[in-house]
Amino acid sequence: MTTQNIWFQTSVTRLTDPQNQRVWSLIVSLFGDLAQQPGDRISGGALTRIIQPMGIKPEAMRVALHRLRKDGWIESTRSGRASVHFLTDFGRAQSAKVTPRIYNRAPEIPKDWHILIAEDGPGIHTLDDLLLAENYISIGRTVALGSGPLPKNCDDLVAFEATARSVPDWLKTRLCPPDLILACKDLRDAAKSVTQNRPQDAHPTAWEIAALRTLLIHRWRRVVLRHPGLPRAFFPSGWAGPDCRFEVFRLLDTLSFPTLDALNKLD
Amino acid sequence: MTTQNIWFQTSVTRLTDPQNQRVWSLIVSLFGDLAQQPGDRISGGALTRIIQPMGIKPEAMRVALHRLRKDGWIESTRSGRASVHFLTDFGRAQSAKVTPRIYNRAPEIPKDWHILIAEDGPGIHTLDDLLLAENYISIGRTVALGSGPLPKNCDDLVAFEATARSVPDWLKTRLCPPDLILACKDLRDAAKSVTQNRPQDAHPTAWEIAALRTLLIHRWRRVVLRHPGLPRAFFPSGWAGPDCRFEVFRLLDTLSFPTLDALNKLD
Numbered sequence: 001m002t003t004q005n006i007w008f009q010t011s012v013t014r015l016t017d018p019q020n021q022r023v024w025s026l027i028v029s030l031f032g033d034l035a036q037q038p039g040d041r042i043s044g045g046a047l048t049r050i051i052q053p054m055g056i057k058p059e060a061m062r063v064a065l066h067r068l069r070k071d072g073w074i075e076s077t078r079s080g081r082a083s084v085h086f087l088t089d090f091g092r093a094q095s096a097k098v099t100p101r102i103y104n105r106a107p108e109i110p111k112d113w114h115i116l117i118a119e120d121g122p123g124i125h126t127l128d129d130l131l132l133a134e135n136y137i138s139i140g141r142t143v144a145l146g147s148g149p150l151p152k153n154c155d156d157l158v159a160f161e162a163t164a165r166s167v168p169d170w171l172k173t174r175l176c177p178p179d180l181i182l183a184c185k186d187l188r189d190a191a192k193s194v195t196q197n198r199p200q201d202a203h204p205t206a207w208e209i210a211a212l213r214t215l216l217i218h219r220w221r222r223v224v225l226r227h228p229g230l231p232r233a234f235f236p237s238g239w240a241g242p243d244c245r246f247e248v249f250r251l252l253d254t255l256s257f258p259t260l261d262a263l264n265k266l267d
Numbered sequence: 268m269t270t271q272n273i274w275f276q277t278s279v280t281r282l283t284d285p286q287n288q289r290v291w292s293l294i295v296s297l298f299g300d301l302a303q304q305p306g307d308r309i310s311g312g313a314l315t316r317i318i319q320p321m322g323i324k325p326e327a328m329r330v331a332l333h334r335l336r337k338d339g340w341i342e343s344t345r346s347g348r349a350s351v352h353f354l355t356d357f358g359r360a361q362s363a364k365v366t367p368r369i370y371n372r373a374p375e376i377p378k379d380w381h382i383l384i385a386e387d388g389p390g391i392h393t394l395d396d397l398l399l400a401e402n403y404i405s406i407g408r409t410v411a412l413g414s415g416p417l418p419k420n421c422d423d424l425v426a427f428e429a430t431a432r433s434v435p436d437w438l439k440t441r442l443c444p445p446d447l448i449l450a451c452k453d454l455r456d457a458a459k460s461v462t463q464n465r466p467q468d469a470h471p472t473a474w475e476i477a478a479l480r481t482l483l484i485h486r487w488r489r490v491v492l493r494h495p496g497l498p499r500a501f502f503p504s505g506w507a508g509p510d511c512r513f514e515v516f517r518l519l520d521t522l523s524f525p526t527l528d529a530l531n532k533l534d
Contacts, residue, residue, distance in 0.1 A: 115382060115427060117410055119437045139425060140409050143384055150432060158406060159433035160382060165417060166426035170386045 004202045008212075011194040012053055015215035017222065019183065023056055023064035028073065029218035031087050032095040032102075034210055035260060044076075044083035046263040049207040050214060084264075101229075102221050105249040109231050110147030117158040118142045126156055137228045139171060145230075164233050172236040176227055184223050185240045191216065191247035195254065206258035213255050220248045271469045275479075278461040279320055282482035284489065286450065290323055290331035295340065296485035298354050299362040299369075301477055302527060311343075311350035313530040316474040317481060351531075368496075369488050372516040376498050377414030384425040385409045393423055404495045406438060412497075431500050439503040443494055448505055451490050455511035458483065458518045465521065473525035480522050487515045 001009075030050065035042050051061055065085065068074040073091035076083055087095060101107075118127040120142055127144055130136050130151055136144040150159050194212070204212070227241060228234075235241065268276075297317065302309050318328055332352065335341040340358035343350055354362060368374075385394040387409060394411055397403050397418055403411040417426050461479070471479070494508060495501075502508065 113427075114432065115429065117406055119435075120407055123437065139384055140387055142407050143410060154433070156435045156437065157433070158431075158435060158438050160380075160427070160429035160431055162382065162427035162429045164425075164427055165381065166421070166424070168386075168423045168425060170390065170423065171425050 003199045004204065007197055007199055007202060008204060008208050009053070010197065011212055012055075012215065014190040014194055015212060015219060016054060017215070017219045018186070019179075019222070021054075021056075023051075023060050024067050026051070026054075026056075026214060026218050027061075027064055027068060028091075028095070029221055030210070030214040031074070031085075031091065032099065032221075033213050033217045034258070034263070035086065036092060036095050036099065038092065039086075040260060041079075041084045041086045041264070042260065043079070043264045044085065045266065046207065046210075047085065050210045050263070053208070053211050054215065098221070098225060102217065102224055105245065107229055109229060113145060113147050113162050113164070114150060115139075115160045115162040116144045116146065116151075116154060117160075119156065123156050126154055130154065135228075137175070137230065139174075147229075164231060167233050169236070172234060175230065175234055176236050176239055180223070180226055181236060181238055181240070183219075184227075184244045185238075187219050187223055188240050188244035188247045190219075191244070191251045195247065195251045198254065204255075206262035209255045209258050210263060213252065213257075216248060216251060216255070220244075270466045271471065274464055274466055274469060275471060275475050276320070277464065278479055279322075279482065281457040281461055282479060282486060283321060284482075284486045285453070286446075286489070288321075288323075290318075290327050291334050293318070293321075293323075293481060293485050294328075294331055294335060295358075295362070296488055297477070297481040298341070298352075298358065299366065299488075300480055300484045301525070301530070302353065303359060303362050303366065305359065306353075307527060308346075308351045308353045308531070309527065310346070310531045311352065312533070313474065313477075314352065317477045317530070320475070320478050321482065365488070365492055369484065369491055372512065374496055376496060380412060380414050380429050380431070381417060382406075382427045382429040383411045383413065383418075383421060384427075386423065390423050393421055397421065402495075404442070404497065406441075414496075431498060434500050436503070439501060442497065442501055443503050443506055447490070447493055448503065448507070450486075451494075451511045452505075452507045454486050454490055455507050455514045457486075458511070458514035462514070462518045462521065471522075473529035476522045476525050477530060480519065480524075483515060483518060483522070487511075 027047075030047075031040075031042070034040075047061065047065075048058060052058070065074060065076065068091075069076060072088055073094070074085055075088050076085045078084070116127060116130065116136070118124045124142060127142065130146070131138055131144055134146065134151060136146040139145055145162070223241075223244060294314075297314075298307075298309070301307075314328065314332075315325060319325070332341065332343065335358075336343060339355055340361070341352055342355050343352045345351070383394060383397065383403070385391045391409060394409065397413075398405055398411055401413065401418060403413040406412055412429070490511060
């Protein structure tokens, strides 16, 4: 094995999410990163080359693709003797919805926050709808925190412009539970180690780059989408969010986006 | 009956609270208004002269005084052949606590509000304690609204500086229920009518003045202490709070505080 091969294999191990290696979810991350545009297609051969080094068996990949087709995320077709896969409109829409949050390397923390308070009882439904559909953060059963202008159709909620003055531990822990704090630290350390150990003469293949990007984005997605974009005061001590984001994008910048042509070519 | 007598009797009727004529509570209002200072005493004879025109029988007054002594509000003693009554330290402290709110003719609405949010569960106790002891307004089970600096010992509550943006009807109704709205309007109309119908040459006695003041303050107390000092936006349409306050103090200004000597003198 060359130094590069060792680095690549070690990196795959480092970047593999210890918590979640569900193949269908990994493929969603892969398409979201590499083939999110209309017309983007990835051949079965390319998928195999990207995913196999992660220790995922072809059978597991076929099962995952089957599930994603059944759930309406992915369509598959044939081009000559080769199969090709692409996101459906639904899959693309789902992907596009979270892309801005995943790929934002320097998110601005909103300055204008508001609190919505529901009446105990039937009024709670308006709040529940907002929590599901909009970017609101629940602070207890009847209270939600959000940023920007007040939502429409919330006439039955009390609304206050609000600036945090004191955030107790129970809320910090609710917003960032211990497993999320740990996942964030682990990813930071993993990304940092992959960046630091890369040999100067490493020239990973398009598929290797795609594999590392997929693992990195997949794991980052599961950290970044779980924590709200709140001011620093809301996070527990030991929260490595900003460092983690820094390391994720530092590594991503060294893994230049491979072209689909390069991935799909038969070599 | 003279014009003045008719006016006095009509005024007593107008100012009598249709909801609450509990004698002991009326006596608390009376002492709070006329004899709140240490050393202030009111003779049994004066009490009778003030209270009898309200249609309260001597027996009812004796029962009320007995209860107030038992509850530690009032002490009674004898001075020669006459009995005299005065507030205990406890009674005076209770009275003093609400006096600023009752007699404030132009209360300033605080500008700096904050919201405290408790965790569902044990954390609720901190909030309950604040609601009982401090000037907080409950907005649902886990949320309280207050003004001024944050309270001490509230580390387990989330605190936000807050400015109201939208107040739904359910909260307005909770803060000012229909019976309070009605009580406020009725008192406004009663006070206005007493002022307007006063004959130009009326010279009520010290006891008559004391009776009218007692009835007015007693009823106002039951309106003003029930509604929180919140910005206008929190009150339902039809809320007559400011008008009522205006009429109460307009009338009170025409009922010059009688001296205790004048009340206690034997004539």
